[in-house]
Amino acid sequence: MLGRIARHEARMLFSEKTPWLVLFLLGVSIGYAVLNGLEWTNFQRATLKNALDEQDQRYTNLKTQVAAIESGKMRAPFADPRMPDSVGGRLAWTYAAMPPSELSPLSIGQSDVLPYYFRVSTASKESVLTSNEIENPHRLLHGRFDLSFVIIYLFPLLIIALSYNLISAEQEQGTLALLLSQPIPLRTFMSGKIGLRAVLIVGVVILFSVIGIVIGGISLVSADVLARLTAWTGIVAAYAGFWFGTVLVVTSFGRPSATNAMALSAIWLLLVVVLPSAMNMAASVLYPMPSRVDMIAALRVASDEASAKGNKLLAKYYGDHPELVAVSDNQKALNDVAITRLAIDDEIEQRVRPVVDRYDIQLSQQQSLVDRFRIFSPAIIAQDALNDIAGTGVARYRHFISLAEDYHKRWRSLFALMIVKKQKFTPAMYDDLPQFVYQEERIDAVLSRTTAAAAVLFFFGGILVMIAIGRFRKFSVVS
Amino acid sequence: MIATIAKKEMTEMFRDGRFRLASAVVAILLLASLAAGWKQYANLKNQHDTAQRAERTNWLGQKPKNPHQGAHYGVYAFKPKSQLSTVDTGVDPYVGVAVYLEAHKQNEFKFRPAQDAATSIQRFGELTAAVVLQVLIPLLIILLAFSTFAGEREQGTLRQLLSLGVERTHLSMGKALGVAGALAVVIVPATLIGVFALALTSGSGLLAVDVARTFLMVGAYSLYFLIFLALSLAVSAWSSSSRVALVVLLSFWIVNSLIATRAFSDLAGFLHPTPSEVEFDTTLQRDLADTKGLDAKLDEIKAGLFQKYGVNKLDDLPVNFRAISLQEAEEHGFTIFEKHFGNVFDRFEEQNAVYQWGGVIAPLLAVRSLSMGLAGTDFAHHRHFTTAAENYRRTIIKHMNDDIFIHPTKAGEEYVADAELWKKVPEFQYEAPGASWALSHYKTSIALLLLWLLSGTVVVAVASRRVQA
Numbered sequence: 001m002l003g004r005i006a007r008h009e010a011r012m013l014f015s016e017k018t019p020w021l022v023l024f025l026l027g028v029s030i031g032y033a034v035l036n037g038l039e040w041t042n043f044q045r046a047t048l049k050n051a052l053d054e055q056d057q058r059y060t061n062l063k064t065q066v067a068a069i070e071s072g073k074m075r076a077p078f079a080d081p082r083m084p085d086s087v088g089g090r091l092a093w094t095y096a097a098m099p100p101s102e103l104s105p106l107s108i109g110q111s112d113v114l115p116y117y118f119r120v121s122t123a124s125k126e127s128v129l130t131s132n133e134i135e136n137p138h139r140l141l142h143g144r145f146d147l148s149f150v151i152i153y154l155f156p157l158l159i160i161a162l163s164y165n166l167i168s169a170e171q172e173q174g175t176l177a178l179l180l181s182q183p184i185p186l187r188t189f190m191s192g193k194i195g196l197r198a199v200l201i202v203g204v205v206i207l208f209s210v211i212g213i214v215i216g217g218i219s220l221v222s223a224d225v226l227a228r229l230t231a232w233t234g235i236v237a238a239y240a241g242f243w244f245g246t247v248l249v250v251t252s253f254g255r256p257s258a259t260n261a262m263a264l265s266a267i268w269l270l271l272v273v274v275l276p277s278a279m280n281m282a283a284s285v286l287y288p289m290p291s292r293v294d295m296i297a298a299l300r301v302a303s304d305e306a307s308a309k310g311n312k313l314l315a316k317y318y319g320d321h322p323e324l325v326a327v328s329d330n331q332k333a334l335n336d337v338a339i340t341r342l343a344i345d346d347e348i349e350q351r352v353r354p355v356v357d358r359y360d361i362q363l364s365q366q367q368s369l370v371d372r373f374r375i376f377s378p379a380i381i382a383q384d385a386l387n388d389i390a391g392t393g394v395a396r397y398r399h400f401i402s403l404a405e406d407y408h409k410r411w412r413s414l415f416a417l418m419i420v421k422k423q424k425f426t427p428a429m430y431d432d433l434p435q436f437v438y439q440e441e442r443i444d445a446v447l448s449r450t451t452a453a454a455a456v457l458f459f460f461g462g463i464l465v466m467i468a469i470g471r472f473r474k475f476s477v478v479s
Numbered sequence: 480m481i482a483t484i485a486k487k488e489m490t491e492m493f494r495d496g497r498f499r500l501a502s503a504v505v506a507i508l509l510l511a512s513l514a515a516g517w518k519q520y521a522n523l524k525n526q527h528d529t530a531q532r533a534e535r536t537n538w539l540g541q542k543p544k545n546p547h548q549g550a551h552y553g554v555y556a557f558k559p560k561s562q563l564s565t566v567d568t569g570v571d572p573y574v575g576v577a578v579y580l581e582a583h584k585q586n587e588f589k590f591r592p593a594q595d596a597a598t599s600i601q602r603f604g605e606l607t608a609a610v611v612l613q614v615l616i617p618l619l620i621i622l623l624a625f626s627t628f629a630g631e632r633e634q635g636t637l638r639q640l641l642s643l644g645v646e647r648t649h650l651s652m653g654k655a656l657g658v659a660g661a662l663a664v665v666i667v668p669a670t671l672i673g674v675f676a677l678a679l680t681s682g683s684g685l686l687a688v689d690v691a692r693t694f695l696m697v698g699a700y701s702l703y704f705l706i707f708l709a710l711s712l713a714v715s716a717w718s719s720s721s722r723v724a725l726v727v728l729l730s731f732w733i734v735n736s737l738i739a740t741r742a743f744s745d746l747a748g749f750l751h752p753t754p755s756e757v758e759f760d761t762t763l764q765r766d767l768a769d770t771k772g773l774d775a776k777l778d779e780i781k782a783g784l785f786q787k788y789g790v791n792k793l794d795d796l797p798v799n800f801r802a803i804s805l806q807e808a809e810e811h812g813f814t815i816f817e818k819h820f821g822n823v824f825d826r827f828e829e830q831n832a833v834y835q836w837g838g839v840i841a842p843l844l845a846v847r848s849l850s851m852g853l854a855g856t857d858f859a860h861h862r863h864f865t866t867a868a869e870n871y872r873r874t875i876i877k878h879m880n881d882d883i884f885i886h887p888t889k890a891g892e893e894y895v896a897d898a899e900l901w902k903k904v905p906e907f908q909y910e911a912p913g914a915s916w917a918l919s920h921y922k923t924s925i926a927l928l929l930l931w932l933l934s935g936t937v938v939v940a941v942a943s944r945r946v947q948a
Contacts, residue, residue, distance in 0.1 A: 292590035
């Protein structure tokens with residue numbers, strides 16, 4: 001019976017122009033969105049390749065310079081490529097980069113605002129772990145037209161557009177009474193109608209997305225990509241489930257089509273547009289992020305004072321780094337300008353730390369506020385999950401930051417040792433410098449987070465469907 | 480007659496619970512977003528002012544040292560918040576808050592606030608007053624107006640109305656006035672409160688500039704609302720039923736406030752791509768490293784000086800040649816930085832021009848651009864500040880090198896300047912450009928908004944003349 005209803009419904013649906021138009025617009029939107037995502041990830045990949053080329057080139061130059069200086073063909077410049085303090089600082093810095101994942105084109109997420117590579121040197125953590133990709137601030141403000149935008153914002157509208165008048169249209173045409181005169185319960189009719197639409201819309205969105213991905217040249221063969229794609233599909237289906245549930249509940253009141261359309265648009269507006277942005281506003285009012293202006297001021301004062309103390313800081317520095325005292329040959333080596341510089345940097349960092357920590361504290365306060373209220377907006381849950389799957393969300397970024405931090409620490413202590421040992425760089429030593437290797441976040445962590453998100457969405461969708469079924473049982477044609 | 484119709488429309492709307500609810504929600508959101516914006520502005524303004532003063536103290540408090548070291552010590556320039564950022568924060572979260580002004584190097588702005596406040600929902604955007612005005616109020620207008628004609632037609636009251644011999648144009652004018660009046664009840668008090676709050680925070684000196692900008696902003700948004708009012712009435716008069724009118728208007732609203740803004744922003748990116756930071760930096764460094772012209776010029780100057788003073792050693796010159804070589808190297812840098820930064824900035828402006836032209840399809844794009852411009856939170860103002868900061872950097876460097884110039888030293892000696900020199904460098908004062916400067920960047924937007932209103936009015940006039948019961 002259900003099949004027959006669905007078949008009939010399909011015939012009815014496609015006899016009109018609207019579904020074809022909607023499908024066409026959807027196809028165009030998804031195509032444009034995937035294209036945009038690919039453009040961005042290709043840009044990132046090209047940038048990272050340029051960066052590595054640049055580094056190779058720089059290292060080659062430095063090695064030639066070292067050889068030239070050693071053979072007396074060239075006078076050593078101020079920043080001497082043989083001296084570990086200049087090598088680790090301004091000469092041989094390396095890139096710590098997080099390459100986009102295979103599915104990153106699907107959701108640009110926060111990857112256009114947050115850095116995806118750093119220039120690692122012996123400079124302070126604050127100056128190393130900041131980088132700004134060149135981007136028009138207007139474009140950052142407007143956001144990107146990517147696939148997750150189509151899914152989060154436009155997909156619910158599509159669901160609403162195709163099903164807001166499920167019952168009301170029959171009512172307005174006077175066919176509902178005829179329909180219910182058949183020995184079939186209303187909920188079976190509704191299941192057929194909504195089921196067809198659900199399969200159709202979700203199927204089309206996923207199909208179009210996969211077509212876009214394949215055309216875009218993303219390989220689907222690796223287990224990681226397949227797992228992520230499955231999770232993606234799950235989230236899309238769960239998010240759709242929530243919206244179909246909402247549509248069912250609203251239509252079950254048996255109001256006119258215009259009222260349904262208005263009510264559903266209002267719900268969409270509230271959950272997708274107003275609530276998330278109001279939460280952003282609340283977070284920034286309740287836990288205002290201190291301006292970096294304060295940090296700059298603190299940094300200035302700290303660096304003036306630390307520089308004034310100069311080599312008086314050395315004793316403290318060796319207290320903090322006993323391993324350095326052990327490797328040095330003599331007292332004179334420990335009292336070097338380069339080491340004083342390290343000691344000053346250390347002191348500055350320690351003094352600025354409390355100011356810097358405030359950003360992390362405020363951010364975690366803001367995020368916990370978001371986490372507490374995210375349950376009210378399926379859009380937030382779904383968007384987070386999509387970003388997570390695409391590897392453009394907060395979790396992967398934090399993972400990257402912690403890797404970069406470790407690498408920076410390693411780099412610094414390596415050079416501190418070399419400075420104390422007064423090692424001179426030979427060309428071969430450049431090749432032995434540790435390079436940053438990005439370790440991808442474990443896929444099961446991503447999957448468990450997204451499964452939880454999908455479960456929450458399915459749960460809400462399920463409750464809504466139950467409510468609607470209960471209401472359909474009591475539905476009366478005569479008002 | 481028109482007044483009577485308007486009065487009837489307004490009364491009806493106020494009786495409607497849905498309207499009361501919707502307007503109450505919008506009014507609350509508008510006030511809340513204004514309050515939040517105001518709080519942020521007050522906070523940040525304070526921080527920026529304090530920091531800028533502290534920077535001056537740091538600069539003046541430098542120990543005696545060589546002027547060139549002074550130039551290296553440098554100054555931070557903090558971008559001041561504009562008053563109207565209360566209404567429209569624009570790109571402020573996405574541009575750095577400060578730039579370090581030092582010798583040899585034009586730095587990029589650092590610390591984009593958006594990078595700090597990167598919660599997982601950040602990219603949903605913040606509910607600023609501008610968002611309420613640009614996105615939510617048009618929706619309210621649609622809800623108020625979609626059934627003005629179509630609804631009366633469905634209820635059969637339009638036939639009676641027309642049978643009374645009411646002129647059709649009077650009818651639509653009355654209805655427009657009615658909707659506008661109802662809307663004014665929501666918006667005017669919020670605007671007054673906003674303007675009052677702004678007046679409270681502003682110093683008397685700045686008031687003159689910002690009054691102009693405030694009025695222009697009110698004008699821009701009024702224009703935008705009128706466009707929506709005209710379109711809603713026209714669609715309502717034209718549509719066969721209020722359902723059709725609603726669907727058409729909602730679709731337009733979605734395209735206007737959701738799709739167009741991102742679609743055009745990305746289109747602009749396709750049309751005018753920007754280089755990556757790595758690429759920018761590599762080419763910049765390459766150009767800076769090419770000092771052939773500079774070296775030749777310096778040799779020439781040196782030869783000229785030797786000839787002028789009849790000496791053949793730098794040590795014997797009555798002026799300090801190091802100052803010349805420093806200054807010349809800086810000037811070599813100035814042109815290169817200007818070229819590279821200028822290229823990128825021009826690219827941004829080309830992108831923004833494409834976005835403005837998107838106003839042909841969606842008036843939101845025009846009003847959003849214009850609003851940011853008037854609030855002083857767009858890229859054009861950012862660039863204006865960048866230029867001012869860069870000029871100040873050049874002032875510092877020039878003062879330092881001029882001082883070195885008149886203090887020749889022998890090889891091995893170092894000249895040391897004291898607080899007198901630091902004082903000679905004037906304090907960094909930034910004056911934001913006037914309202915007309917802001918407007919001049921948005922001629923396209925203004926023209927498009929006017930065009931939308933004009934065509935909207937024509938369509939309403941035609942549609943209401945043809946309206947059939």
